[in-house]
Amino acid sequence: MSKKKIELLGFKRDKWIxxxxxxVLSIITFLLIWELLVRYxxxxxxxxxxxxxxxxTFIDKLSNPKPEGSTLPMNILSSLRISLSGFLTAVIIGVPxxxxxxxxxxxxxxxxxxxxxxxxxxxxxxxxxxxLLLGIGIRAKVYIIFFAAFVPCVINAYxxxxxxxxxxxxxxxxxxxxxxxxxxxxxxxxSFQMVFAGIRIALGASWTTxxxxxxxxxxxxxxxxxxxxxxxxxxxxxxxxxxxxGSIGALMAIVLSKIEQRMEVWRFKK
Amino acid sequence: xxxxxxxxKLELENISKSYKVKKKDFLVVDNISLEVCKNEFLVLxxxxxxxxxxxxxxxxxxxEPSSGKIFLDGEQIYGTHRSICMVFxxxxxxxxxxxxxxxxxxxxLSGVPKRIRRKTxxxxxxxxxxxxxxxxxxxQLSGGMKQRVGIARAYTNNPDxxxxxxxxxxxxxxxxxxxxxxxxxxxxxQKKTIIFVTNNIEEAIYLGERIILFGKCPAKVKEVYDxxxxxxxxxxxxxFLKLRKLISSNMxxxxxx
Amino acid sequence: METxxxxxxxxxxxxxLSLSSIALLIIGWIFLASRRPGLFPSPxxxxxxxxxxxxxxxxxxxxxxxxxxxxxxxxxxxxxCGLGVIFGTALGWSRLFKSTFxxxxxxxxxxxxxxxxxxxxIxxxxxxxxxxLLVFIGTFAIVVINTAAGVMMxxxxxxxxxxxxxxxxxxxxxEIVLPASIPAIFAGIRxxxxxxxxxxxxxEMLGSISGTGxxxxxxMQIGDTALxxxxxxxxxxxxxxxxxFASFIERRVCxxxxxx
Numbered sequence: 001m002s003k004k005k006i007e008l009l010g011f012k013r014d015k016w017i018x019x020x021x022x023x024v025l026s027i028i029t030f031l032l033i034w035e036l037l038v039r040y041x042x043x044x045x046x047x048x049x050x051x052x053x054x055x056x057t058f059i060d061k062l063s064n065p066k067p068e069g070s071t072l073p074m075n076i077l078s079s080l081r082i083s084l085s086g087f088l089t090a091v092i093i094g095v096p097x098x099x100x101x102x103x104x105x106x107x108x109x110x111x112x113x114x115x116x117x118x119x120x121x122x123x124x125x126x127x128x129x130x131x132l133l134l135g136i137g138i139r140a141k142v143y144i145i146f147f148a149a150f151v152p153c154v155i156n157a158y159x160x161x162x163x164x165x166x167x168x169x170x171x172x173x174x175x176x177x178x179x180x181x182x183x184x185x186x187x188x189x190x191s192f193q194m195v196f197a198g199i200r201i202a203l204g205a206s207w208t209t210x211x212x213x214x215x216x217x218x219x220x221x222x223x224x225x226x227x228x229x230x231x232x233x234x235x236x237x238x239x240x241x242x243x244x245x246g247s248i249g250a251l252m253a254i255v256l257s258k259i260e261q262r263m264e265v266w267r268f269k270k
Numbered sequence: 271x272x273x274x275x276x277x278x279k280l281e282l283e284n285i286s287k288s289y290k291v292k293k294k295d296f297l298v299v300d301n302i303s304l305e306v307c308k309n310e311f312l313v314l315x316x317x318x319x320x321x322x323x324x325x326x327x328x329x330x331x332x333x334e335p336s337s338g339k340i341f342l343d344g345e346q347i348y349g350t351h352r353s354i355c356m357v358f359x360x361x362x363x364x365x366x367x368x369x370x371x372x373x374x375x376x377x378x379l380s381g382v383p384k385r386i387r388r389k390t391x392x393x394x395x396x397x398x399x400x401x402x403x404x405x406x407x408x409x410q411l412s413g414g415m416k417q418r419v420g421i422a423r424a425y426t427n428n429p430d431x432x433x434x435x436x437x438x439x440x441x442x443x444x445x446x447x448x449x450x451x452x453x454x455x456x457x458x459x460q461k462k463t464i465i466f467v468t469n470n471i472e473e474a475i476y477l478g479e480r481i482i483l484f485g486k487c488p489a490k491v492k493e494v495y496d497x498x499x500x501x502x503x504x505x506x507x508x509x510f511l512k513l514r515k516l517i518s519s520n521m522x523x524x525x526x527x
Numbered sequence: 528m529e530t531x532x533x534x535x536x537x538x539x540x541x542x543x544l545s546l547s548s549i550a551l552l553i554i555g556w557i558f559l560a561s562r563r564p565g566l567f568p569s570p571x572x573x574x575x576x577x578x579x580x581x582x583x584x585x586x587x588x589x590x591x592x593x594x595x596x597x598x599x600x601x602x603x604x605x606x607x608c609g610l611g612v613i614f615g616t617a618l619g620w621s622r623l624f625k626s627t628f629x630x631x632x633x634x635x636x637x638x639x640x641x642x643x644x645x646x647x648x649i650x651x652x653x654x655x656x657x658x659x660l661l662v663f664i665g666t667f668a669i670v671v672i673n674t675a676a677g678v679m680m681x682x683x684x685x686x687x688x689x690x691x692x693x694x695x696x697x698x699x700x701x702e703i704v705l706p707a708s709i710p711a712i713f714a715g716i717r718x719x720x721x722x723x724x725x726x727x728x729x730x731e732m733l734g735s736i737s738g739t740g741x742x743x744x745x746x747m748q749i750g751d752t753a754l755x756x757x758x759x760x761x762x763x764x765x766x767x768x769x770x771x772f773a774s775f776i777e778r779r780v781c782x783x784x785x786x787x
Contacts, residue, residue, distance in 0.1 A: 109542075362688050
């Protein structure tokens with residue numbers, strides 16, 4: 001058993017081994033294999049750049065607007081701006097809507113048919129219509145991202161508030177609280193976990209949809225950059241873009257988790 | 271040792287177990303040494319959360335002791351063993367398998383061919399009184415029936431030692447009483463060494479030939495009682511009640527501290 | 528106190544609300560259509576366009592395009608399930624596997640499937656395989672994560688049963704861990720079907736000569752909004768059907784799940 005082996009070595013910290021050393025070694029091995037495969041021509045360079053080359057591309061792109069017209073920071077900012085504005089709008093409108101729909105039956109019955117017609121349509125499918133009606137500008141992209149993030153926010157807020165503990169609700173009722181007060185003091189807080197899960201999904205969806213929107217409606221941004229990478233036969237740009245898109249997506253998720261943890265502590269304190 | 275079959279089947283020697291909770295050691299089992307005789311009905315009695323379940327898990331092999339040794343028929347054993355089977359408090363029937371599937375699982379995992387293991391399992395399904403339910407799924411059965419499958423499953427594997435961890439704890443009172451008679455009946459048909467854990471004094475006196483009394487956590491052997499009452503036992507019997515008083519007085523002091 | 532009468536009135540009221548919102552939708556549609564006649568077709572015009580399409584197919588009849596899209600999704604998701612369950616089980620069961628291949632997986636996973644399109648196009652062009660590969664990449668991650676979660680959350684009680692009855696590693700996985708994880712795996716498959724459907728559309732929009740995504744992109748290019756409407760409608764229906772289908776299968780395979 002590996003635990004015995006490590007105890008023999010004198011370390012009882014196999015947590016260190018499994019969580020840090022082995023992963024790092026794996027990544028290094030992976031990069032090495034990648035580098036060697038391309039360097040010795042097993043994978044032609046027109047298919048895949050070398051990892052070492054990627055570093056150069058990265059440094060270059062920090063200040064070089066060629067070939068598609070924007071530097072890397074400009075692309076990143078453009079993408080972030082659009083996706084976050086669409087995302088935040090969706091959260092601000094969608095979560096309260098979900099709460100109201102989940103709590104007040106008349107609102108539910110009225111909004112639900114509209115919502116259910118929109119829900120099965122993937123956000124991607126909204127892109128052609130939006131582009132046709134609103135052109136290829138920023139407004140169109142924000143709308144599309146709004147659609148993508150809106151649905152999970154509503155659904156999760158709706159489900160979350162409906163799962164509120166009936167015991168707690170009854171307790172509040174006996175204390176003489178009216179419906180609206182129970183809504184705010186009991187319903188909304190008990191939905192937090194689901195709401196955050198929905199926000200997490202919405203964040204992922206908005207980032208993904210942004211990339212799709214940028215690829216279909218030209219202009220600037222990371223999605224546009226990798227599309228142009230194909231145009232100009234620059235696989236290094238493509239891979240660089242892919243990695244940055246992935247990293248930013250992961251970073252945003254981590255930031256969201258931290259915020260969620262903070263809110264949990266704050267909620268308990270209340 | 272005043273049990274008829276004086277041969278010792280299982281021996282625990284200085285078993286201790288502690289868990290690390292936030293860098294502090296939390297002792298759950300405190301230096302337990304005891305002996306179990308062949309084919310005896312031994313009851314381990316103690317209040318809830320006294321660490322009895324952890325001790326059972328150590329005997330069954332699903333947890334490792336922090337220190338100490340276990341001997342089966344004189345040989346030291348580590349981890350799980352073919353001859354030791356367990357009936358769980360939470361029953362633990364695999365929900366995707368039928369009654370037959372659950373019962374025969376021990377044999378299936380040991381590679382016994384289908385025809386033979388089906389026959390053996392069938393015998394025990396009938397023995398616990400569930401004939402006709404071979405193809406039922408656990409979610410279709412009542413609590414008592416599920417636990418009977420648990421017992422059949424353990425018996426089918428033909429272990430020498432059977433461990434039952436508060437097996438009737440989740441059942442209603444009525445079912446519990448009938449299951450107590452059931453386990454005695456099954457034990458009479460096929461004698462095995464039984465280690466039965468409970469927190470209920472009456473159940474302990476009703477079932478056990480010997481009762482080992484445990485204190486609060488950490489688990490320590492407080493007292494050992496030989497039960498010499500004739501079977502079938504009656505919980506209104508004056509001797510029964512005398513025993514009950516004796517044992518419970520020891521338990522009460524415990525809970526008070 | 529609620530009498531039968533008040534309950535009935537309430538129900539009627541709710542029904543009225545639902546119907547009125549649908550009515551509002553249709554009215555709004557017609558209104559918008561009259562305001563922007565060139566760009567926004569009315570329900571009538573959309574219907575006419577559908578009939579026209581059925582008579583004069585666009586690079587193939589309508590059902591062929593829908594079938595092409597579905598076919599790609601099903602093949603890709605099936606492959607993703609097969610490989611994904613294996614990979615996910617290994618990930619959930621073995622710590623070593625998780626630290627090595629799991630790390631690489633975690634680095635590649637955040638890259639949205641769409642972002643793979645340019646790279647895959649350079650490698651494989653615009654045929655059937657690159658589209659299926661794209662859907663595969665997107666859905667593989669979902670199946671893996673769900674499977675790994677299911678394996679890691681396998682009820683310890685069942686694992687204890689396995690240990691006591693002398694199951695070896697392989698038997699544990701086959702007899703206990705996998706069946707216990709099936710609800711989680713199927714939840715993953717259900718999500719994967721939905722996501723796969725969206726990905727295949729995106730792939731087709733970005734370069735294809737057949738498929739529902741191709742149709743809707745064509746509509747966008749030639750300004751045929753009615754066609755876009757038709758496509759969106761079909762896309763929505765198929766998406767909903769896929770979801771229902773997956774739920775149905777899930778209920779058949781794990782009957783004990785509903786008891787919980």
